[in-house]
Amino acid sequence: MYFTDLTSNEFQSFVDNHFSHYTQSADHYQYRAEHFDDAYLVGVKNDAQEIVAACLLTKARSFKFFNYFYTHRGPVMDYNNIELVNFFFKNLTQFLKKYNCLYVLVDPYILESVRNAEGEILDKFHNDLMMKELEQLGYKHQGYTTGYSEMSQIRWLSVLDLKGKNGKEVLNQMDYQTRRNIKKTYEMGVEVRDLSIEETPKFYKLFHMAEEKHGFKFRDEAYFKYMQQVYGDHASLKLAYVDLNKYLNTLNEKNDDLTSQISQVKAALEESPNSKKQKNKYNQLSQQLDGNQRKINETKEMIATDGSKLDLAAALYIYNEHEVYYLSSGSNPKYNRYMGAYRLQWEMIKFALEHNIDRYNFYGVTGDFSDQAEDYGVQQFKKGFDAHIEEYIGDFIKPIKPFWYNISKLFSRFKN
Secondary structure, three states: EEEOOOOOOHHHHHHHHHOOOOOOHHHHHHHHHOOOOOOOEEEEEEEOEEEEEEEEEEEEEEOOOEEEEEOOOOEOOOOOHHHHHHHHHHHHHHHHOOEEEEEEOOOOOHHHHHHHHOEEEEEEEEOOHHHHHHHHHOEEOOOOOOOOOOOOOEEEEEEEEEOOOOOHHHHHHOHHHHHHHHHHHHOEEEEEEEHHHHHHHHHHHHHHHHHHHHHHOOOOHHHHHHHHHHHHEEEEEEEEEEHHHHHHHHHHHHHHHHHHHHHHHHHHHHHOOHHHHHHHHHHHHHHHHHHHHHHHHHHHHHHHHOEEEEEEEEEEEEEOOOOOEEEEEEOOOHHHHHHHHHHHHHHHHEEEEEEEEOOEEEEEEEOOOOOOOOOOHHHHHHOOOOOOOEEEOOOOEEOOOOOHHHHHHHHHHOOO
8 A cells, every 4th residue: 555646536536436525526626726725635545556545635824834734524435444544644644744734633524323313323333443543643532522613514414315215205204294395385386596606695695694593603605605616516506486476376376266166066055055065165165265365465465565586595505426415504584484495405305316316414413402402493494304313423633743732722722
């Protein structure tokens, strides 16, 4: 085996064929290398010249005079092969020393456990040998964290398994209310379209509404443009919207149909005034007509106050060969009745199925499964789609210059 630089094509071919995170991509590398000159592709090849490990690394300034390196949910390798783990990380240290590295952060995309939506463990993975090997090589595990952090990628993900399933099976495995909400979006004429990068402000307006509603601040508008630039065709902004004029036409057509049916029932009742069946049918149709008329009136009022086209919800998605990732979203709470978020999810789940992608990743949850969790509502929304929980191993830090790393930590404590 030998440690080596990799070309973009070599790297992409390997990660396409080995389970990996979207950040481990040639698109990511090429953008960073071109615009910031801060990205590297390294790996290990065996004696047959086959790649057996690969990693995209980026660097940033740290403590003024040094560099910090990050592996972006990498490296991509078989972590059960302890000899390979030892070889890669020993050689990584030598590589990093050439770039005045202060420390490196590693967060392998490997599972610690799989759980149901309530947090109960379904499968536990045995990473003890790998963790012991990393510890002996100087990598300190940062703990089994919960919650959100600005310093680390989320450790807990909500994932829908699509492997071997068709759309009907996926839909049937969702809970009743989720299925019903998706069906209602069709009845109300909710549609989904792509947003161009120039339309990012339209997405961000809805995203900012979510920030205000939930009391958090995540990223500015420029970040979402940056993500589209980095991941190119593998990134997509989607908008769920409704054309109320179209919806009103549908409601009026239904009104005409119900009125016609009621006339027929009335005629039948004139011939058979005591028919219990016709009386029940008349009552049911009358209730449906009343409900439909209310919707007509509400829709007319909404058109008068808000216009005929409503932007309901928008989301940023990124995908690779292994997963579709639902990264960030927002919606207008005033239009919750149209359930745009449900339609967005269903359209992208169908996209994954059509492209033979086995996983739909709803992305992060806190790992707190109590009904007091800050993301309890978000968890329940994702649970409705039949998503399970995946707990990942977390972060490891290795100081490459231990003396200066400890000084920097001490300095940070005094600064704070």
